[in-house]
Amino acid sequence: MITNTRINNLNKTQMLVLTAMIFATALVLAIVENILPPLPIAVPGVKFGLSNIAVMYALFFLGEKQAYTIGILKSVFVFITRGGIAGLLSLSGGILSITVMILLMAIFREKITYLIISIFGAVFHNVGQFIVITVIYTGMNMWAYLPVLLISGLAAGIVTSTLLKFIMPAFQRLA
Amino acid sequence: MKFFKRTDIIIIISILLISIVSWGIYNYVFAEDRVKAEIYYCSELVETVDLNSGEEKTFSVPQDKDVIFHLYKDGSIAFEESDCPDKVCIHAGRLKTAGQFAACLPNGIVMKIVPYKERNADDVDLVIGN
Numbered sequence: 001m002i003t004n005t006r007i008n009n010l011n012k013t014q015m016l017v018l019t020a021m022i023f024a025t026a027l028v029l030a031i032v033e034n035i036l037p038p039l040p041i042a043v044p045g046v047k048f049g050l051s052n053i054a055v056m057y058a059l060f061f062l063g064e065k066q067a068y069t070i071g072i073l074k075s076v077f078v079f080i081t082r083g084g085i086a087g088l089l090s091l092s093g094g095i096l097s098i099t100v101m102i103l104l105m106a107i108f109r110e111k112i113t114y115l116i117i118s119i120f121g122a123v124f125h126n127v128g129q130f131i132v133i134t135v136i137y138t139g140m141n142m143w144a145y146l147p148v149l150l151i152s153g154l155a156a157g158i159v160t161s162t163l164l165k166f167i168m169p170a171f172q173r174l175a
Numbered sequence: 176m177k178f179f180k181r182t183d184i185i186i187i188i189s190i191l192l193i194s195i196v197s198w199g200i201y202n203y204v205f206a207e208d209r210v211k212a213e214i215y216y217c218s219e220l221v222e223t224v225d226l227n228s229g230e231e232k233t234f235s236v237p238q239d240k241d242v243i244f245h246l247y248k249d250g251s252i253a254f255e256e257s258d259c260p261d262k263v264c265i266h267a268g269r270l271k272t273a274g275q276f277a278a279c280l281p282n283g284i285v286m287k288i289v290p291y292k293e294r295n296a297d298d299v300d301l302v303i304g305n
Contacts, residue, residue: 114178116186123190147194154190165178 007061019058019066026054026074046152049122052160053167055094056118059101067098085136089129096128097121118161123153212252212270214244215285226250226271226288242282252286254279 010018029050051074059067071094079087101121104112126149214222216238224246231248233255235241241258251271254264259281267277270288278285 113180113183115183119187119190146197150190150194150197154187161178 006063015062015066019062019069022054022058022062022066023070023073026051026070027077029054030074030078046148047156048159049125049156050160050163052097052118052121052125052156053164055098056101056114056121056160056164057167059098059105060114064098064102067102068095071095071098089132092132093125093128096131097125100124114165115158115161118164119154119157122157122160123150126153210250210271210288212246212286212288215287217283218285224252226252236284239282239284242279242284244286252288253277254286257282 007018033047033050055067055070055074058070072091075087075091075094078090098121101117104117104120130145130149210226212224212226213220214224214236216236221236221238224244226246227250229248229250230246233243233245235243241256242254242264243256244252245255246252247269249271251269253269254267254277257264257279259279261281264277264279264284270277270286
């Protein structure tokens with residue numbers, strides 16, 4: 001169903017190991033991102049979402065199940081390290097983001113570009129988190145936040161997909 | 176799949192347009208000429224007081240019961256009592272206009288007056304343990 005950039009000829013063990021390594025990469029990226037100095041933007045918590053690079057890689061090269069696995073496991077990690085609400089945010093953002101990316105790829109097939117997939121993934125990651133926040137802490141104004149969500153998702157999407165693009169040739173050689 | 180196509184620019188521009196439009200909607204639909212006081216404890220927003228409500232009350236923030244604020248009927252707010260040694264906060268007097276602020280540094284409390292509408296779009300509404 002998805003355009004075939006999948007790595008072929010992987011037996012189950014190889015797929016398991018590769019997924020695990022990509023998951024570890026996602027975690028490392030998240031940690032590194034946390035260490036970097038906070039951006040000079042009014043809204044805190046706006047991040048580039050570098051770990052999305054790993055998730056996107058999994059989605060493009062490994063498979064949907066693997067991508068979801070990494071997303072869910074990452075949320076568990078966030079839950080363990082940063083607490084319940086953060087874990088919930090990560091879960092909702094991650095699941096929504098991956099689902100939207102899969103839908104985009106399914107609907108548009110060849111016509112979509114990596115850049116747009118990445119942007120939508122980032123934007124909907126923010127949307128997913130925002131929905132959870134609105135449910136938990138009532139009274140957030142949707143219109144006020146929409147520009148923030150969109151623009152930060154836009155920027156994040158561009159950054160992550162560009163980074164992924166630079167890495168891709170190296171991964172192509174694996175396949 | 177390619178990385179980038181011409182049509183992508185259209186999508187990006189429309190996303191930017193949507194954000195600008197929604198920001199505009201927010202500003203004009205929800206526009207009100209009011210101010211409110213935001214009270215921060217250790218850089219976390221803990222209380223917001225609408226200065227237009229016409230109430231008069233004395234209250235303190237749950238995080239620090241020793242610092243007492245007083246909200247006046249005319250819409251100004253002031254530090255009334257505090258257990259700090261220097262009482263700079265109390266000397267700041269009554270705050271009423273947007274942009275003013277007073278702080279009780281020994282207690283880690285900062286109070287600032289912000290426009291009721293404009294700041295809401297990009298100010299910090301919520302700090303989630305980062």
